[in-house]
Amino acid sequence: MPELFGVSDILDVISMQHFVQNMVSIPLIQPVIDFLLQIPVLGYIVALILWKPMFALLIFPGLMTLLTVLLFIIWFERKLTARIQWRKGPLEVLRWAGGVIQALADGLRYFFQEVIVHRDAHRLYFLQFPILIFIPVLLPLLFIPAGTIVGIKSPYSLAITVAVVSLIPVFIVAIGWASNSRFAYIGTVREAFMYFAYEIPFIISVISMILVYGTADMVTIVERQAIPGIILNPIAALVFFITTVMATSRLPFEIPEADQEIAFGPFVEYSGIMFGLVMTIAYEKMYILSLLMSILFLGGGNGPAIPLLGDISGVIWLFIKAMAVMVSLAFLRSIYARLRLDQALRVSWTTIMKISLVSLAIGVIINLTTVGVVG
């Protein structure tokens, strides 16, 4: 049996040559990059960062963009809501920019607040789940293609992403269980109910899009969208959007958290930075699902290519589309009231389930008629 990886293979993989072969090309700053690549250690680091999988992990859609989006969308949501409600919204932190770093200031404040672990909590799990939850939150970002930049290419990337995203509520249920409080308990039960209610239509709409494109590889899906998916199967897009609202517990489906009823549900006992972590989960999930929606229905990184930016133009188009989806999700908060749990369950198990089946039928029809054309 031959050796799987020899020493020379490993050296090959971590060699600068390997990174340079698969590098993000940005014609605008190419001379700068070329110059930096000449410098011994810095060149290696630059090559590593610009290596497409590493770029996907660190810059877009990975960590840096995630953090920026978190800071931005929380501020933007507050500002938008404030504008609708005849208010000013966050303003005092960095006044000339309209308080844009308010979320950062809040995060810093959380850092210096005491993390209280109450007597009844299951201490170990209470403290570790808010951190563990970042595994299912960050993992899908590796599979999401931004133009030609993608972390891990896989023929099953869409399926993997959806599967990992589906794990998030399990962690939230675990958080509620570890909190061991009445309101957390009620919130956890609500979260579990909502989980089952939205997950099935959500997966059905994704499957119908897999049928439309004939593949579960997101890179191929984006390539095949000469016509955006929202025109091919608008009903699937509708189902996906509504279930995204449910999955990220935005209004009118902000049922598990419901701060007036059960005081933030599963997260009621958290304080300090732990609260900061659990509070952002919904926003991170919203970011991932918005990316997924732009890839499935809005053509992902497709768009008029900007020659000067090279590979970055796909990144920019995907970012713009994802932000548009996120903004429309943020807009819902100032329009709707919160539904009751049973009403939300009734809506999702009847109406949304029905239209998701219709979207599946459309997917099957498109799959059968276009087989051989795109499939």
Added chain:
Amino acid sequence: MTEREVVLDVPVQPPTDLFLPIPKKFLEEAYRGDDYVVLVGPQHPGSGHMRLILRIKGDVILEAIPDPGYVHRCMEKLAENRLYIQNIPLFERPAIMDTGNVTLGYVRAIENALDVEVPERAKYIRMILAELSRIGTHLYDAGILAVFLGHTTGFMWPFALREPIVEAITRISGVRVTSSFIIPGGVRRDVPWKTLEFVRKTTFVLEKRLKSFEKIFIRNPTVIERLKDVGVLSKEEAIKFGVVGPFLRASGVEYDVRAVEPYEAYDSVSWEIPISDHGDSYSRFLVRVEEIAQSISIIRQAVNELRSMPEGNIISEDILQEYSEVASSDIRGFFFKVFGNLVLPSGEFTSLTEAARGTLLYSIISDGESNIPYRARVITPGWYYLKGFMEALRGERLADLQAIYGSFGYFPPEADR
């Protein structure tokens, strides 16, 4: 002299068992019946300053026990140590926006005792103030209802709409909220026509803004879904549990103190009593929305009436007596001289007022010789309909607690007094 240790032989033992505001039997029964006892409040975001003890089976409330009194301020006892006139600012404290109606009730009880006839112009000014307060309270309650449903826009808009009303009250009385403008025998001072014109214009602004509020909140499908057929009180139940005010009218009982025993100038303006037959949370809300429209119409009619009246003479001569020449259009400078030694004849004097949230009862007992009341009794609408509120919760879902709470506009400081 040596110091001596003083030992008081008082048997004091610290309590050994946990104090709960619930009967022990209630807890034991709930435990045996596999129910869940949830204490909502008093530090809960959706409970106000009170505690609600709920017995829940699954998601359904089997029983609700109120535990009010967290904002009790001994108002009635305090009133026994103050001059009659000093009690006006005291009694208007419980209700934030309802200053007009709350002071009107107390002042009318005094006027009943003294048998004073209020000048016509003062009656209309008082009515305007009362109706402005009514609109303000209804908007306040609509905002609280909206935020209980998670609708933050529906919370912010009424609170912003309240602002023109507060401004109007400021221009009339000089104070934003607790105006103490209504005094026995009339009002403190005359209102110039410019201010009246502002009040009239305010009603048009309100009407216009309320239309956009209607679009985003009142006719919002999620709001209707949440409030319709929730917390239903039938006509019989509403009467049995002593529900008052707009909440009684929402259950189909056409009772309004303003119409049954008209006070001030309510019998000389035309207005309707909005009623609904459903008795659910949504109709309780809609009745109050309709009352805002009626109040706006009353204010406009009153302003029109006031225009044709001569200015001045807004305090009764029976009260002013020798100061009637100098203070008939402005009490400033003569306030203590006129009211400092006000003594009521002995007896019990009662007044019923239709405050924004319902019937408000004042009862003053006087011994006939002192300038402070012997006993003052206030029963606020919140206290009247607390029982009905608790009964409406029975059989509803836990998530509906806030919807029903908001639909009643229950206001603990007002109920606790």
